Amino acid sequence: MTQDVVIVGAGQAGGELAVQLRYQGYAGDITLIGDEPNLPYKRSRLSSSYLAGTHRPQQLLIHPKSRYDSLKIGVMKGAQVMSIDRQAKRITFAMGSSLPYDKLVLATGAYPRPLSLQETAAPNVYSLRTMHSVNQLRAKLQPGQRIAIIGGSYAALEAAAVANQAGLAVTVIDAMPGLLTTVTGEFIADYLTKLHRSNGVDIRLGVEVAGLKHHETNTTLILSDGSRLEADLVVVDLEQVANTQLAEESGIECDNGILTDNDAVTSDPDILAIGGCARASDARYDSHSRRESRPNAIEEAKAVAAAICGKAYSNQAIPVFCLEQFGTRLQTVGIWQTCDETVVRGQPGSNQFTVFYLRDSQVIAADCVNEPDGTVLAKQLIRSHVKVSAKQLADERIEVTKLAQSAA
Numbered sequence: 156m157t158q159d160v161v162i163v164g165a166g167q168a169g170g171e172l173a174v175q176l177r178y179q180g181y182a183g184d185i186t187l188i189g190d191e192p193n194l195p196y197k198r199s200r201l202s203s204s205y206l207a208g209t210h211r212p213q214q215l216l217i218h219p220k221s222r223y224d225s226l227k228i229g230v231m232k233g234a235q236v237m238s239i240d241r242q243a244k245r246i247t248f249a250m251g252s253s254l255p256y257d258k259l260v261l262a263t264g265a266y267p268r269p270l271s272l273q274e275t276a277a278p279n280v281y282s283l284r285t286m287h288s289v290n291q292l293r294a295k296l297q298p299g300q301r302i303a304i305i306g307g308s309y310a311a312l313e314a315a316a317v318a319n320q321a322g323l324a325v326t327v328i329d330a331m332p333g334l335l336t337t338v339t340g341e342f343i344a345d346y347l348t349k350l351h352r353s354n355g356v357d358i359r360l361g362v363e364v365a366g367l368k369h370h371e372t373n374t375t376l377i378l379s380d381g382s383r384l385e386a387d388l389v390v391v392d393l394e395q396v397a398n399t400q401l402a403e404e405s406g407i408e409c410d411n412g413i414l415t416d417n418d419a420v421t422s423d424p425d426i427l428a429i430g431g432c433a434r435a436s437d438a439r440y441d442s443h444s445r446r447e448s449r450p451n452a453i454e455e456a457k458a459v460a461a462a463i464c465g466k467a468y469s470n471q472a473i474p475v476f477c478l479e480q481f482g483t484r485l486q487t488v489g490i491w492q493t494c495d496e497t498v499v500r501g502q503p504g505s506n507q508f509t510v511f512y513l514r515d516s517q518v519i520a521a522d523c524v525n526e527p528d529g530t531v532l533a534k535q536l537i538r539s540h541v542k543v544s545a546k547q548l549a550d551e552r553i554e555v556t557k558l559a560q561s562a563a
């Protein structure tokens with residue numbers, strides 16, 4: 156019997172899954188549903204090359220239209236799914252119609268937490284989340300303009316670097332006493348803060364935006380320390396929240412993400428969840444984790460396509476996240492949060508180094524700055540489970556590959 160797979164969310168994970176299903180031999184109907192007007196695109200480029208204007212919309216597409224057509228994948232754009240009837244195995248659209256499924260995959264992604272202020276909406280307030288919003292912002296990036304970015308995420312910092320290099324006066328405001336406190340260790344956070352400040356970005360930490368006053372062409376930001384900041388453009392990019400609404404309303408287990416097992420199956424065996432909306436179980440890290448990155452969305456899509464096609468595929472991929480700002484390339488490998496030790500290898504002053512994160516003397520993650528082979532070597536160490544001392548790891552005379560091999 157052929158089954159119908161319905162994918163809700165036409166982003167990085169959903170778009171990749173639809174195509175991978177066909178590549179792996181799936182013969183049933185595939186319907187990919189997204190509420191944006193575009194085909195699935197690389198959201199990860201929005202705050203960097205796309206905002207900078209070096210990529211055109213077509214170049215951001217994950218797959219061209221012709222590929223969905225030739226693989227007979229039904230793509231519904233601008234269609235929002237409002238509810239799931241799990242008993243009847245049907246989804247309902249905002250416009251009232253409904254669609255049956257045999258297997259439903261939720262790939263609804265994440266969205267930035269909105270500012271808890273009344274006055275957020277104004278023509279000069281932008282988000283970095285959609286191509287539509289970034290199109291509007293990039294048309295306004297003119298030298299001499301003042302831009303205030305609320306939230307100091309990786310994406311916000313990428314946008315800050317683009318705006319700075321386009322000749323704008325940039326201020327980043329973050330309520331925490333340090334940048335990136337939940338996404339990376341202190342060393343890298345400090346390094347990036349200094350990198351931005353040395354390039355002229357004004358970073359204000361430990362202050363919240365208490366109010367926004369919009370004028371005809373600009374906005375006054377009232378900060379919690381009593382100061383005021385004038386800006387022509389405002390970007391809001393607070394922390395990413397998993398888009399779990401559909402799942403929660405249909406009674407699927409969620410806790411800061413749609414909870415899944417290691418095979419992406421939710422608490423309903425016919426409903427799976429992948430990408431930024433999911434919080435998957437991971438035995439390697441002994442926990443459920445949200446892995447919000449492009450490589451992770453692709454890897455999960457491949458794994459789920461194989462599982463639906465009844466093929467073996469073990470998702471052993473180690474999460475990777477890459478970003479670039481002011482010519483500095485940072486590649487984050489693994490999940491650092493449970494580390495009990497941090498080791499710096501290389502010379503931070505030369506802008507080429509790696510920060511390793513260890514737990515029980517085993518490397519569990521690394522941040523590689525301008526290290527071309529960094530991710531490969533870090534993955535070798537993580538996979539090897541070898542016990543290393545901080546002294547060995549910091550010693551550049553000992554090759555990382557040798558350390559990884561010493562596990563055998």
Ligand SMILES: Cc1cc2nc3c(=O)[nH]c(=O)nc-3n(C[C@H](O)[C@H](O)[C@H](O)COP(=O)(O)OP(=O)(O)OC[C@H]3O[C@@H](n4cnc5c(N)ncnc54)[C@H](O)[C@@H]3O)c2cc1C
Pocket residue numbers: 163164165166167168169188189190191197198199200201202234235236237262263264265283284310398401429430431432446447448449450452475476477478
């Ligand atoms: C500005 C920015 C910069 C980033 N930079 C990087 C980077 O440098 N490196 C990196 O690895 N990652 C980066 N990321 C993260 C990366 O883009 C995400 O991890 C990835 O896009 C997740 O893919 P996804 O398919 O799960 O979600 P998304 O790509 O967000 O797609 C989800 C889609 O589902 C749609 N949707 C939601 N609910 C419904 C519904 N009810 N009905 C229909 N459609 C729905 C959404 O509108 C969206 O189109 C960045 C993210 C952002 C926002």
